[in-house]
Amino acid sequence: MIFMMGTLNEQAFQENPVSVQQIVELKNWTPSLLSFRCTRAPDFRFSAGQYARIGLPTKTGMVWRAYSMVSAPLEDDLEFFGVLIPGGFFSEKLKHLRIGDPIWMERENYGFMTPDRFIDGEDLWMLATGTGLGPFISILRDDAVWQQFKRLILVHGVRHDEELAYQSELIGMQAAVLTNSTLAQLHLVHCVTRGEQEAENSTVTQLLMAPRLTNRITTALMSGQLEQAAQTLLEVKTSRVMMCGNPQMVEETRKLLHQRGMKPCRRLNAGEFLSENYW
Numbered sequence: 350m351i352f353m354m355g356t357l358n359e360q361a362f363q364e365n366p367v368s369v370q371q372i373v374e375l376k377n378w379t380p381s382l383l384s385f386r387c388t389r390a391p392d393f394r395f396s397a398g399q400y401a402r403i404g405l406p407t408k409t410g411m412v413w414r415a416y417s418m419v420s421a422p423l424e425d426d427l428e429f430f431g432v433l434i435p436g437g438f439f440s441e442k443l444k445h446l447r448i449g450d451p452i453w454m455e456r457e458n459y460g461f462m463t464p465d466r467f468i469d470g471e472d473l474w475m476l477a478t479g480t481g482l483g484p485f486i487s488i489l490r491d492d493a494v495w496q497q498f499k500r501l502i503l504v505h506g507v508r509h510d511e512e513l514a515y516q517s518e519l520i521g522m523q524a525a526v527l528t529n530s531t532l533a534q535l536h537l538v539h540c541v542t543r544g545e546q547e548a549e550n551s552t553v554t555q556l557l558m559a560p561r562l563t564n565r566i567t568t569a570l571m572s573g574q575l576e577q578a579a580q581t582l583l584e585v586k587t588s589r590v591m592m593c594g595n596p597q598m599v600e601e602t603r604k605l606l607h608q609r610g611m612k613p614c615r616r617l618n619a620g621e622f623l624s625e626n627y628w
């Protein structure tokens with residue numbers, strides 16, 4: 350796996366590549382979706398959009414998994430947003446976590462899905478399925494992106510309305526910049542693919558200031574519905590795109606972006622899109 354080393358004292362890192370942190374907050378969004386916060390090693394640095402490797406002990410040893418940071422790079426604690434997969438090795442440990450429990454973290458930061466990889470562009474599209482929302486919350490909690498782009502379009506694809514996590518925070522962000530012409534405007538779009546009927550009476554939906562589509566992100570992109578909902582054209586000249594979550598969504602979206610003349614960002618070639626697969 351490719352990784353970037355944080356700004357660490359090389360010797361300290363070699364001697365002790367893992368730190369033990371403590372859970373300080375837990376929040377359940379649904380029975381299978383949760384956010385948790387833990388203390389942070391003083392030498393752990395990251396950019397918004399990156400991920401860490403976190404570990405939990407099992408009877409047969411540590412189980413390690415990649416987890417994107419939800420917190421902004423300057424927050425004192427670290428926040429993560431996770432799903433509990435029935436029978437999943439890590440999930441089975443995660444679901445028993447309580448405040449005060451220890452959690453292990455590698456001191457390295459990982460990943461290249463960071464907005465500073467784009468050297469130009471006016472509009473940043475962030476397309477997430479499920480917990481793929483996490484790195485985009487971190488990016489939006491960081492001041493830099495609000496100055497880098499004119500429009501920020503966050504599209505969250507979930508199965509059911511109650512999985513639309515972080516909505517009140519996002520709506521707060523949207524409102525805060527509404528009258529500030531020096532900062533980017535935030536557009537939110539939801540793609541809720543299952544349980545259309547239940548949504549009509551859902552309190553969550555009533556509170557939202559975001560268009561709610563009932564198609565997958567890819568279907569809405571193909572039909573033009575997504576651009577219409579975001580009131581923004583997705584085109585090579587002005588748009589930069591990040592995709593995160595379900596690998597099939599990422600792969601299908603990449604194909605659609607290629608058809609629009611877009612290319613991935615590479616180390617030596619500025620491109621128009623970046624992505625992170627969660628499995």
Ligand SMILES: Cc1cc2nc3c(=O)[nH]c(=O)nc-3n(C[C@H](O)[C@H](O)[C@H](O)COP(=O)(O)OP(=O)(O)OC[C@H]3O[C@@H](n4cnc5c(N)ncnc54)[C@H](O)[C@@H]3O)c2cc1C
Nearest residue numbers: 414415416417430431432434437438439440480483627628
């Ligand atoms: C770069 C990267 C960043 C990641 N960041 C996060 C994160 O911030 N939050 C998070 O919950 N997970 C994240 N994951 C996935 C995470 O590493 C684990 O796979 C997940 O916690 C499940 O672990 P498990 O051992 O319970 O099941 P696993 O054996 O790891 O996975 C079993 C199956 O569950 C499904 N699955 C795994 N992860 C997810 C997911 N996030 N959403 C929906 N289905 C999934 C897949 O079908 C997978 O084959 C990330 C993965 C990568 C590669």
Ligand SMILES: NC(=O)c1ccc[n+]([C@@H]2O[C@H](COP(=O)([O-])OP(=O)(O)OC[C@H]3O[C@@H](n4cnc5c(N)ncnc54)[C@H](OP(=O)(O)O)[C@@H]3O)[C@@H](O)[C@H]2O)c1
Nearest residue numbers: 381434478479480506507508542543565566567595597598
């Ligand atoms: N979400 C839950 O209610 C729930 C509860 C318990 C456990 N889990 C477990 O979590 C895992 C996945 O759950 P998840 O809902 O977070 O992730 P997911 O299956 O990736 O679904 C999230 C969203 O992505 C959409 N999607 C799936 N494939 C796509 C593609 N190729 N292109 C575009 N969009 C696509 C889904 O649409 P579709 O609906 O059309 O697939 C859904 O709207 C499963 O292993 C499941 O067992 C989920």
